[in-house]
Amino acid sequence: MIQTEQEKLRDEIVALAERYGRxxxxxxxxLQEIQKKRFQISDFAMQLIxxxxxxxxxxxxxxxxxxxxxxxxxxxxxxxxxxxxISCDMQGKERVARQLENDLGINFGETTPDGKFTLEWxxxxxxxxxxxxxxxxxxxxxEVTPEKIHEILEECRGTFGIFSVENQEGxxx
Amino acid sequence: MKASNPNKYSFSAVEPGSGLKKAMEMKRSxxxxxxxxxxxxxxxxxxxxxxxxxxxxxxxxxEQKYIICNADxxxxxxxxxxxxxxxxxxxxxxxxxxxxxxxxxxxxxxYLRGEYTYLRQHLEAxxxxxxxxxxxxxxxxxxxxxxxxxxIRMGSGAYVCGxxxxxxxxxxxxxxxxxxxxxxxxxxxxxxxxxxxxxxxTLAWAACILxxxxxxxxxxxxxxxxxxxxxxxxxxxxxxxxxxxxxGISVAQLLKEVGGEHAKAVQIGGASGxxxxxxxxxxxxxxxxxxxxxxxxVFGPQRDxxxxxxxxxxxxVEESCGQCTPCRxxxxxxxxxxxxxREGRCSMHYIKELRLLGETMQVAAKCGLGxxxxxxxxxxxxxxxxxxxGRASQPA
Numbered sequence: 001m002i003q004t005e006q007e008k009l010r011d012e013i014v015a016l017a018e019r020y021g022r023x024x025x026x027x028x029x030x031l032q033e034i035q036k037k038r039f040q041i042s043d044f045a046m047q048l049i050x051x052x053x054x055x056x057x058x059x060x061x062x063x064x065x066x067x068x069x070x071x072x073x074x075x076x077x078x079x080x081x082x083x084x085x086i087s088c089d090m091q092g093k094e095r096v097a098r099q100l101e102n103d104l105g106i107n108f109g110e111t112t113p114d115g116k117f118t119l120e121w122x123x124x125x126x127x128x129x130x131x132x133x134x135x136x137x138x139x140x141x142x143e144v145t146p147e148k149i150h151e152i153l154e155e156c157r158g159t160f161g162i163f164s165v166e167n168q169e170g171x172x173x
Numbered sequence: 174m175k176a177s178n179p180n181k182y183s184f185s186a187v188e189p190g191s192g193l194k195k196a197m198e199m200k201r202s203x204x205x206x207x208x209x210x211x212x213x214x215x216x217x218x219x220x221x222x223x224x225x226x227x228x229x230x231x232x233x234x235x236e237q238k239y240i241i242c243n244a245d246x247x248x249x250x251x252x253x254x255x256x257x258x259x260x261x262x263x264x265x266x267x268x269x270x271x272x273x274x275x276x277x278x279x280x281x282x283x284y285l286r287g288e289y290t291y292l293r294q295h296l297e298a299x300x301x302x303x304x305x306x307x308x309x310x311x312x313x314x315x316x317x318x319x320x321x322x323x324x325i326r327m328g329s330g331a332y333v334c335g336x337x338x339x340x341x342x343x344x345x346x347x348x349x350x351x352x353x354x355x356x357x358x359x360x361x362x363x364x365x366x367x368x369x370x371x372x373x374x375t376l377a378w379a380a381c382i383l384x385x386x387x388x389x390x391x392x393x394x395x396x397x398x399x400x401x402x403x404x405x406x407x408x409x410x411x412x413x414x415x416x417x418x419x420x421g422i423s424v425a426q427l428l429k430e431v432g433g434e435h436a437k438a439v440q441i442g443g444a445s446g447x448x449x450x451x452x453x454x455x456x457x458x459x460x461x462x463x464x465x466x467x468x469x470x471v472f473g474p475q476r477d478x479x480x481x482x483x484x485x486x487x488x489x490v491e492e493s494c495g496q497c498t499p500c501r502x503x504x505x506x507x508x509x510x511x512x513x514x515r516e517g518r519c520s521m522h523y524i525k526e527l528r529l530l531g532e533t534m535q536v537a538a539k540c541g542l543g544x545x546x547x548x549x550x551x552x553x554x555x556x557x558x559x560x561x562x563g564r565a566s567q568p569a
Contacts, residue, residue, distance in 0.1 A: 087250055126247075
């Protein structure tokens, strides 16, 4: 039987609600999991989560709008967050920022048309002694220079899709 | 990420488990008395006496109590908790366990900031090992009825969630908007139950105090600020990193140790702290003089203090939760003021107005974020007048 995308999402959310409990305290962990897996929290997901936790969907909306790591709009598979706080600023974050924009072809706050990268600012990442620092998803990069940007992005590109290492190996085999 | 050298901290001289073992042989009131006697104050920056907090939580009557480790280390320039959680996770969990047993909580929660997700795997592994070793779970260390377990919960990128009531709101699945205090969390906290919220470093020191005795800790530091403290040092210094110094150390001494003697100013306590000019470097870093959660950002002679003020005000405009007007609007007005100063078109009259606004925010804002967000602006305006006034126009 063909399962629609919406049915799949429903199954996922039901499973998450089972795991974290059907109570308000489970809301943020569930949202974090959906964000991680689907790169966004859609209107449909918000409604399903609200139903599962027996709260109004606007409550779910309000929580998502508050936290900078949760988003309604689709984000890239790799979310790049460059620290803009003072210590990283003094260590040259501005040049790293320009190079990220140049190499990705987007501005801060945007996602590449292929849906791979989202570029964002972050506030202090707690790497002030080794700046400029940035996060790519959960991974932290320190002492980033404009020169290193290309290599880092290529490494990301190499981890999925037609450029992925696995796919390359699969094809040559 | 650079590897750190754990051996340079006193924590490495404390045998893991020895504090907990001693605590298990003591009555709850004795544990709290020991921590009170040490004079330990909250290491997140607010400096509330830990013994008093635990005592209040212990005295509260409730079926269920909680203890929360605040690992939402978001203050600009602070990274000591990251090092503690990487290198001394056992000690932090031990402190959390001791605190839980002392106040009568059987559940501990670590609220880890989303930006530190990469630490989670390591922390979960340490927790699993501690459960296997009988240091967590039912009957800790074989003592009947001593039940305690720890859960890790992730933040989602909100600085304000480091404020204890906002943190609790977030754990309960709400927007991280601070609550009115009182009631305090020790009375009405997580799910309205008595809850003690303690900083990562506070818990690690508590474990050390149990292991080595209150006197060891009390002998170090000043009368009102006892013990050792971790400092996160960044900016224009030769050797940035996490340092351990006794409380009460002078700014000049600290700068000498880290290689930052040429500084023209030091921001102490992060964006919500104070900017100290070179003429005041003999002042002491202690709760009675310059309080801090450990953030030290050093500015060399070449730095423009208005760039610094701009960076901090942009931070607060973005991180204000927007709940109360002084913080939501006040920070925007201060940022506009910085822009005017940068463009060289700010009258003395208007600077005075902005200072009044900043002082109003200190008393009128609802939580610690709003109350302290004007500190940096006010201290830069106060201490660097000749640098910031009547400037040639600069792009905002």
